[in-house]
Amino acid sequence: MRHTIAALVENRPGVLTKVSGLFSRRRFNIESLAVGVTERPDISRITIVVAGDSTVLEQVLKQLNKLIDIIHVTELSSKNSVSRELALIKVAVDSGTRSEVMQIVDVFRAKIIDVTTDSLIVEVTGDRSKVAAMEQLLSRFGIKELVRTGDIALHRGSVTAEAIIAQQSDL
Amino acid sequence: MTNNITGAKALIESLKKENVEVIFGYPGGAMLPIYDELFDADIRHILVRHEQAAAHAADGYARATGKTGVCFATSGPGGTNLVTGIATAYMDSVPIVAVTGQVPRSLLGVDAFQEADITGITMPITKHNYLIKKAEDIPRVVKEAFYIASTGRPGPVLIDIPKDVTTDLLDFNYPKEVNLRSYKPIVAVNIEQLKQAASLITASEKPVIYAGGGIIISHAAEELLRFAELIKAPVTATLMGKGAFPDAHPLSVGMPGMHGTKYANYAIQESDLIIAVGARFDDRVTGKLESFAPSAKIIHIDIDPAEIKKNVRVDVPVVGDAKTVLTKLTSLIKQHQPKTSEWLKRVNKWKKDFPLHYKKNDMIKPQYVVECIYELYPDAVIVTEVGQNQMWAEQYFTYAKPRTFISSGGLGTMGYGFPAAIGAKIGRPDATVIDIAGDGSFQMNSQEIATAVQSEIPVVVAILNNGYLGMVHQWQELFFEERYSSTVIEESVDFVKLAEAYNAVGLRAVKPEEVKPILKEAVESGKPTIIDFIIDKTENVFPMVPAGAAINEIIDPE
Structure with a gap:
């Protein structure tokens, strides 16, 4: 079972190490981890996809909460949130296959962001299954390199980090 | 507000604001400005002989007093030598603040002389750590720490402080309050959970209270006593919970788990309700998890939500401070008429049928030494090393009060006891402090005799000397066909001469009748004293649950 966790953390050196170190020493499996600063420069958001049953998820959330630099941790379910991943895929092409690849890119509403005589770099954004489908379709042309950001996710609707932190500070 | 003081002075001023009365430490290059400030400061500094001992002493001081212990070490090896002590404190939830020197900021990350990434190294064994980059952060960081x-x-x-930060100037203003949006340790107890707990308790006919170190930390011993007497449930206190409930109380069933009493383990296994308070279902307590307390519902009261459901299934979790929760729970069920008389009869029968036991002969038995210590000094603060000595100290001394049994439970750190005893004695100068030691463990920090002598700290070390690394030797005897690989150390050191070489008192006893007089001589000497008790080497620690067995599958030879 795969769970997406959103953590709002103090934007300080070492925080990411604390989070990733916690995962490795507690034997939690990270599928992906994405981190970046939020609309508030003092706060970063870490999106972690973790594999495990509900007991594992509960421990992950509780252990993360114990880290002093973590302001808030929550699970984002597929119902209450939207998630996206971006991938760059370098595909081998020649004059015979280039147009076919471009058609696939078109159908997926992806983009070509680099072109050479023997390769293309495709930029695709979507949920996990879309990126996987894209990868699979392109694989028969020969994928030379691939990089993906890992999932990033946000709560749907009016729930915001700002609101969560304000609530936290009132306690 | 004081203008233009150095970072070093700001550190010392901050520690004074935290009412620090003693620091255990060892100087070094990166700590020079701080030690220079300490020279004139009104804070006692105990110079140890190895930084590991500074951390253990701060820990022993904290456990004996309930205050936060403080230790200092320099950069690089100074910090890395603290690591075992910090990990020991982390596992047993002991409040200490460790301050380490660091290379100057300009040299950070270039593998400079005596540079070690101590915040990186201690990340998994600290509750939190800091690398201070600006002198003006010192007061806030100390306050937060x-x-x-x-x-x-x-x-x-x-707290790791680069040397040049300690010489930078700042305007000193100690914060009155901590402002940490990400750390809110005080939680309101959930009343619904309390009610659920109450209804399980009132329905139970075979309850067991499983009390851990959280009782001691939260000063909840009285509340525990009142609660236990109200619901009339047997109480099993863990190694960390020793002293949380009086051993001599009729409801006490001693320690659970691997070297616990038979009757505590039987009670847990037959119980219909385990009420865990400030305990964490450690593997040394539960034995084989699948067979632990098979018929019991479990109420787990702990201040750390992450402990709940970490190891065992829990029916009712209650997150909160033990003292608060027990008070509320007791008032919620104060009309309760317990239905436990049959159960207590059964437990008392076990108690009578399966007591702790050993056979006397003409040699000194380690259990007898511990019993003599209790007979002569029932109010002593007992500190232990780790291994057989630790278990005998737990089993044969009758503890009555919190903070009288100080031992490395979670990490099981050999070498902990002696420096921790030094710290405990500093914190409790009027108490008789006795480190019950093994000849193996004591040698891991025996250099601290020099500390005790130089700083005139009259602790007594009672070495139960069997010439073995006894606990491992016991396992080899029982489970490895008596192949004593690297566990025989007999006659490798003369502890009396060792003590005398350090200008401490060294004594030796070889016959049972010598035990009491020599203990008296040691305590009355008023000096650091090492007693070498030559004990019967065939003696082992029982009862014993073999690793991986259920806790009622307990070995206890006649």
Whole structure:
């Protein structure tokens, strides 16, 4: 079972190490981890996809909460949130296959962001299954390199980090 | 507000604001400006002989007093030598603040002389740590460090300070309050959970209270006593919970788990309700998890939500401070008429049928030494090393009060006892402090005799000398066909001469009748004293649950 966790953390050196170190020493499996600063420069958001049953998820959330630099941790379910991943895929092409690849890119509403005589770099954004489908379709042309950001996710609707932190500070 | 003082002075001033009365430490290049400030400061500094001992002494001081212990070490090896002590404190939730020197900021990350990434190294064994980059952060960081170390589930906090930060100037203004949006240790107890707990308790006919170190940390011994007497349930206190409930109380069933009493383990296994308070279902307590307390519902009261459901299934979780929760729970069920008389009869029968036991002969038995210590000094603070000595000290001394049994439970750190005893004695100068030691463990920090002598700290070390690394030797005897690989150390050191070489008192006893007089001589000497008790080497620690067995599958030879 795969769970997406959103953590709002103090934007300080070492925080990411604390989070990733916690995962490795507690034997939690990270599928992906994405981190970046939020609309508030003092706060970063870490999106972690973790594999495990509900007991594992509960421990992950509780252990993360114990880290002093973590302001808030929550699970984002597929119902209450939207998630996206971006991938760059370098595909081998020649004059015979280039147009076919471009058609696939078109159908997926992806983009070509680099072109050479023997390769293309495709930029695709979507949920996990879309990126996987894209990868699979392109694989028969020969994928030379691939990089993906890992999932990033946000709560749907009016729930915001700002609101969560304000609530936290009132306690 | 004081203008233009150095970072070093700001550190010492901050520690004074936290009412620090003693620091255990060892100087070094990166700590020179701080030690220079300490030279004139009104804070006692105990110079140890190895930084590991500074951390253990701060820990022993904290456990004996309930205050936060402080230790200092320099950069690089100074910090890395603290690591075992910090990990020990972390595992047993002991509040200490460790301050380490660091290379100057310009040299950070270039593998400079005596540079070690101590915040990186201690990340998994501290509750939190800091690398201070600006002198003006010192007061805030110290304030936060003491707050984090001592609140919620306590633990060690490390502060790493580059040398040039300690010479930079700042305007000193000690914050009145901590402002940490990401750390809120005080939680309101959930009343619904309390009610659920109450209804399980009132329905139970075979309850067991399983009390851990959280009782001691939260000063909840009285509340525990009142609660236990109200619901008339047997109480099993863990190694960390020793002293949380009086051993001599009729409801006490001693320690659970691997070297617990038979009757505590039987009670747990037959119980219909386990009420865990400030305990964490450690593997040494539960034995084989699948067979642990098979018929019991479990109420788990702990201040750390992450402990709940970490190891065992829990029917009713209650997150909160033990003292608060027990008070509320007791008042919620104060009309309760317990239905436990049959159960207590059964437990008392086990108690009578399966007591702790050993056979006397003409040699000194380690259990007898511990019993003599209790007979002569029932109010002593007992500190232990780790291994057989630790278990005998737990089993044969009758503890009555919190903070009288100080031992490395979670990490099981050999070498802990002696420096921790030094710290405990500093914190409790009027108490008789006795380190019950093994000849193996004691040698891991025996250099601290020099510390005790130089700083005139009259602790007594009672070495139960069997010439073995006894606990491992016992396992080899029982489970490895008596192949004693690297566990025989007999006659490798003369502890009396060792003590005398350090200008401490060294004594030796070889016959049972010598035990009491020599203990008296040691305590009355008023000096650091090492007693070498030559004990019957065939003696082992029983009862014993073999690793991986259920806790009622307990070995206890006649």
